[in-house]
Amino acid sequence: MIILPEIILSIGFLLLLCISPFIKNDSHKFIGYLSLLLIFLTQFSIVKDIFIFEEVFEGFFIVDSFGSFLKLIILISAGLVLFFYLIVKNDKSLDRPEFPLVVLISLIGMMFMVSANNLLSLFVSIELQSLALYILVSFSKEDLNSSEAGVKYFVVGSLSTCIFLFGSSLIYGLVGSTDFSSISKYMIDQPDIPMILIIGLIFILVSISLKISAAPFHMWTPDVYQGAPTIVTAFISTAPKVAVFGVLIRLLVFPFGEIIVDWGKLVIILSITSMIIGSLGAIMQSDIKRLMAYSTINHIGFMLMGLVPGTEDGITAISIYLILYLTMNLGVFLFILNMQRDQINVTSIKDLSGLYKTEPIMAGCLAIILFSMAGIPPLAGFVGKLLILNVVVDSNLFFLATLAVITSVVAAFYYIRMVKSIFFDEPSEELDILTNNQSKLLMILFSFFNLTVILYPQFFLNLSASIALSLFALK
């Protein structure tokens, strides 16, 4: 069976849904652990067939190692977030068995997304994923902020859907098919690409930019990141970003690869604005979650830059950057999840001050991860930035590379300001001592990973290069 992973996940989800009402005590934990097991099984089935290349359902979906690889990353990061959910003390309203189940639905959506090979199937799977995310964001019903964030996310998301559909309909009107390979074939056959097709592509691009929160379509991000429960923020800043980015890569490289001259400039604009807004916007923020939203925008801008040349090297660099970005982001969010004072979660940067005195080990780990985000050698973030810049410079886009470096410097300011307040500021009120040993261990693992990536970059390079190759095999 080619789509075994998706089948396992879907059937498992249905089974869990059925048994969840019958569990009396701590049902969210029980379901959560079973979901983890399910995710693990799915991963196993993906790894088993990672080199398969086949179209299924008459070209509606495609299974290739690029998709399988992204699915693995998505599942791993979602699994980690679920694990955080289980080990960290959450708000009461989150402790319901529906939480892991909704995560599972959105996971199914994402998995179909990255293997979609048709505008229609892509649309349906994006919707599946997004609807689940809207629910997750507004999961704390009692919390006003959470509901507000949910509404904002939903409205903006619906707008994104409209824009996507409009773009798709333009393309369908021209090509007469929504199939990716037909679109690609149309491009090759047609000597002059009609303007309307490219406008259709721009609509799709804008819609996807909304999902990955690339500027100037980022406005919802800070509000949603801040308003959503922290565990949900951790989730929406990782797995869906990977999935949507994977879709963007597949769309631009495969069906629209022929008109790279046209979309290249647009992606440059998106990437520049994202990097500028991501770095400048974060400076005034006082809330870590809000700051992380801008940090995400900045990182997305950086990754978009790697897409501009449309080469295998670019895709390789982006894939590595995605992995490294996940480890950094998850590390920071794990820490935020554990930030409590008098049993109440706090998320202000001020609360970090003097952390070094109470929790030296955690402070060190957080500092490593933040430095890594700032791109300071020899940490992981530096490796990712270096690879992307390398690609950009190779294609003679010196202006873009210079701008990227400048915005990185500005961005480094706010990461390092956090480090400064951890180590040098006098504590206002001390945070609760971290008693969660699993969190501690995970934090150490994340920071250790960030420290040591530089020692074995070849592993990631080979891995990503091989999956990038599979993406280009279609052409």
Place this chain on the structure above:
Amino acid sequence: MMIIATIFSFFSLVFVKINGESAIILSRWIDSGNLSLDWSLQLNILTASMVLMVNLVSTLIHIYSVGYMEKDPKKILFMAYLSLFTFFMLFLVSSSNLLQLFLGWEGVGLTSYLLIGFWNYKEKANNAALKAFIVNRVGDAGLLLALFTTFVVFGTLNIGEIKLLINSQNESYFNFLGFDIHSLTLISLLLFVGCMGKSAQFGLHVWLPDAMEGPTPVSALIHAATMVTAGVFLLIVMSPLLQSSEFSLNFILIIGSITCIFASSVAVFQNDIKRIIAYSTCSQLGYMFMAIGSSAYTLAYFHLLSHAFFKALLFLGAGSVIHSMSDEQDIKKMGGLYNKIPLTYITMLIGSLSLIGLPFLSGYYSKDLILEILYLNDFEYSLQFFTMGVIGVLFTSIYTLRLLVYVFHRESVADEKVIAHIHESPLIMILPLVILSVFAIFFGMFMKLIFTEINFLEMWSYTIHVDKSLDASFISQNVPVLIKKLPLLMILIGTIVILFLYFSFRNLVPFLKLRLSFIYNFFKNKWYVDQLYERIFVRPTFYFGKGFWKSVDKELIDNLGPNGFSRIVLSFSSLISKLQSGFLYHYVLSIIIGLTLLISLYTYIF
């Protein structure tokens, strides 16, 4: 450690004797375009003997320092610096390419800076260290330019390869700002500028006397025996290159002789025991450069080695005197020490006499040979240069004897307290003195042949340029007896003058000082070179520095650069935060605007 190193370097010299020249390549260093360099050790008769000398003197001074720095709280640091210096010096000496040599060159400059300013609670020491470093930078710039030019002209920095290529580049010209300059002349002049800095030749000599603020073992090791001779050594190594440029040889000769006269005349009027010896070093280096200028590289090297021994001896002796006089350095406040510290006295006496060039001591052989070569030279003005050298000998004997008389023979004028405290230095300090005085006595006598005999000249000629006609027999045949005895005569005159002035006609000295105050002040103030530099370079630099710092750096660059940038960033980021209103319809509007913007951008601009 140092003792072991010395023993090893002795073996390496023997090894060279047997096996001839070889280079040990340690590892690849630079591979960039045409430039490829190795970390390597050059082994030939020149480097091996130099390494032996450096190690020997360095070992003795390490031993001496144990006693001298005993009460200093930072003595471990001091020893570390000394060893680091020795490492860099060996690095410099044993290099087989110019860049590695330059690295060692900078390294010794750095350690010299650290050691001069070792007593960093003394402001004078700090200033002296800075002065040494800055003046050396001037010379280093010259050396660096020489390196660049060498690379442009020869395409390599390997010394052996350069030597092979010299003949092919004899006619090449280096175009600079439209002037065609004979490239070999340019290189050798630039090299010499580097050497002027490091070897304290006239013009760039100002740092050496001030460097005496450092601990005495430092002066002995760095400012007498090793580092200051690095310049001489470099020119000897590059001798085939120098040989192809007559102009630069003449230039070196002129500068060398000026330095010689200048430094020895100034030394006569100084009162600080270490400064006198420092100026003496300066003038002896002048002799070495004179020898180089007249193409007698072996003799320059001979004088370098023998000078290393007796000058280190003198410095260490001076250190011993200072030690016993409770850190007093003014010779006017000393006197009558000869029976109180007899061992120091005897060794100092040997060193001084060797410096003057009393027959059968090592200084006699090396210096007189240089003078004779000067006389034999077929330059137009060789007689004048010879005369300058001889006058230098006169001054040398005057200041040396003056020092001896003031320190050891006159009746004491020191405080009661200091006198009560006078004591012979401990054995660990005396032992190096004794060993060095053995060298100062016998080195010249035994080694003379190696540097002049025809068979040995053959051996040198593998490594450096040697004019084989100038061997011992030739010299002895062609120099008239009067000329040969002239330096000795000068010494006698000097001795008589000193005895006359300081023993028979005591009153004459103040009288002369008063009458000839103009001349006295001229020499006393070191020909006003320092004041001149102060006026020309130091003050304008400070003035400009202040101006630039205030107007350009603070006002212009800071405001436009870091501060301005951060202001822009802040204003932009507050703008972005303001845009983030929190109202949903604003967000939707922004999305629509973004979409329209992208489409119109695409349609109308791209």
